Amino acid sequence: MHDRRMSEESETRGNRARQSRPTMADVAAKVGVSRALVSLVFRNEPGASKETRERVFQAADELGYRPDSAAQMLARSRSKVLGVMLTVRNPFHADIVEGIYPVAEQHGYDILLSATAPTRDERKAVEALLSHRCEGLIMLGPNMEARHLAELAERIPVVAVGRRFPGVEVDSVHTAEAKGVRQAIDHLVELGHSAITHIDGGKGAGSVERRRAYRAAMRKHGLAGHIQVLPGDHTEESGAQAAMALLADRVNMATAILAGNDRCAIGFLDAVWRAGLRVPGDISVVGYDDSHLAHLSHIDLTTVRQDPDRQAELAVRAVAERLDGVRSEVRELVLDPKFVARGTTGPPPRRG
């Protein structure tokens, strides 16, 4: 086998990419029908007998034929591809991506992923998607400026997930942040907490809304004097740092924490556990997202659920509607969050 491959290589003078990729014509020839018929069969269009269909599929399978999406794109006006921009390291994005695949398939779309990373900004990620002929863009927690997004949205249907862009002509899917935060604060207050500190999400998706809602909820409960917002972002690191800051002054330490998101909450938990505090005995912690990290049994994080599958579904649908020309007005889809009380919240410690 090894030898065979080597000889093939020399035969084809380095033009290996196509050395054996079968085409529709190959399948057609094998079955003894026309190329057009094979095309029909693969597009699942009527006009071929059941028997022929089976023979076509069988032949295709034997040859290892896969439709060439470049040729498909070129031939039909629709590429049937949606691009998804995400941050590879974000577990909540992972949850949404998992939800996107099945919904997209159901709508007849293929999915292309493009990651942002420290060395690869959002514009680069989007350009890659565009040059691959995506018809629509799903942007998970986009950080770009509103006007860039708006420019993009003029050229191609775009939906921003997890972040609001008020006044920008872009569809968006996000959670009613204020509501989730309010429920979380209500829960903590009910348990008896009053010193509730918020770890900020910085430039993260939804942070502005969560921060504002935190302040409002605290005031609503007459706890304006206890408002404390620690700087942070949506990483474990920032949660741990906030923990260190709090631990430096244990006497006046808050009895409960509302973290900017789950990752931040987990960083916080790690740090306080390590410092020997009991959760929720010494301090209560609430996250945000309910990413799969949160319901791991050993974390058992009280958090605010943002249904990722539902967000995925709505995002795909939003883009699909635009592409089908069903809708042209901007739509902001707001999901109800769901507060989930788990094991990291309880009554505040008694202080002597």
Added chain:
Amino acid sequence: MHDRRMSEESETRGNRARQSRPTMADVAAKVGVSRALVSLVFRNEPGASKETRERVFQAADELGYRPDSAAQMLARSRSKVLGVMLTVRNPFHADIVEGIYPVAEQHGYDILLSATAPTRDERKAVEALLSHRCEGLIMLGPNMEARHLAELAERIPVVAVGRRFPGVEVDSVHTAEAKGVRQAIDHLVELGHSAITHIDGGKGAGSVERRRAYRAAMRKHGLAGHIQVLPGDHTEESGAQAAMALLADRVNMATAILAGNDRCAIGFLDAVWRAGLRVPGDISVVGYDDSHLAHLSHIDLTTVRQDPDRQAELAVRAVAERLDGVRSEVRELVLDPKFVARGTTGPPPRRG
């Protein structure tokens, strides 16, 4: 602006993807030259005068022309696209992906990502990549059967990252697992540990090798009697469960843990911290991967570094070499792991 889009939509009868996308022919017409010349100019090939080049670029700019990558792919034999299969939830994969982008760019390749997920198995992920005309495949921690991989590799250059496939004709990049494990055990033994338990990685990449190396290293140190392998996999959950199992019998509890990977170690840490144990005071923990989770300051995990950037580089290079026809024999690239002592290991507790 909004209105403009709507009217365009109705004009083009829903055929929005191509509503006004200019082609090479448009540019050629505008400049008054042939399509072929425009093609030359855009490919930066010799054969056009400087003056003409400028006119072409100017016209293209005015028309907003962008080359259509689908048509390019179709027309030229090389697509210059590499496919990367990953598990979107795996932080170590995220680290590698981040390393792949710059190296690929440097080699002139574009990157397509395809994720596996519970609802989307590896074959599906790979099919998506293939139908998008990837010339080569980088598979991160593939779980598929060896013969499937072999079949794939017959058609297209494939490199498996993080997992060995002995006897299979596939390039691979992975770490010398045994060496890393040996160093970890040496370190623990030096610190005075003898009751060192391994949490198994199940079907995870490298698990078999790590388990075997653990046993060998223990025997080498005359600790065969202390060999203990707890079942697990590469998730936080399994680490936490192993912790629970150990905590059930504190008296005979191991003094040190070698986890299957970092995620598992972190799950373990969370659980023991939460149970009030001190790390490393009560128990030492070693991870594996040195993913970015490990060097977060609050985790500060002693672990075995598998350089993800280096793995990314070697993987891209391996595929690129195949594609350039430079090499045709199978290559197994084995990286030296690097043991990194951080804050989760120390001398064992004294027992009275």
Added chain:
DNA sequence: CCCGACTGCTAGAGCGCGCTAGTAGAGCGC
């Protein structure tokens, strides 16, 4: 003045597919 080489350009054949406009043949009523 002719030959060859070189420059700057063009014609036209694909790449693999989708899709429209057909055709061939069977069945059926009258």
Added chain:
DNA sequence: GCGCTCTACTAGCGCGCTCTAGCAGTCGGG
């Protein structure tokens, strides 16, 4: 016998581009 419909299939153009072959025109050497 005819027209009709219906099923099962085919021919062939075009999507936007790349790339080979080739064609005018210029220039320099013999």
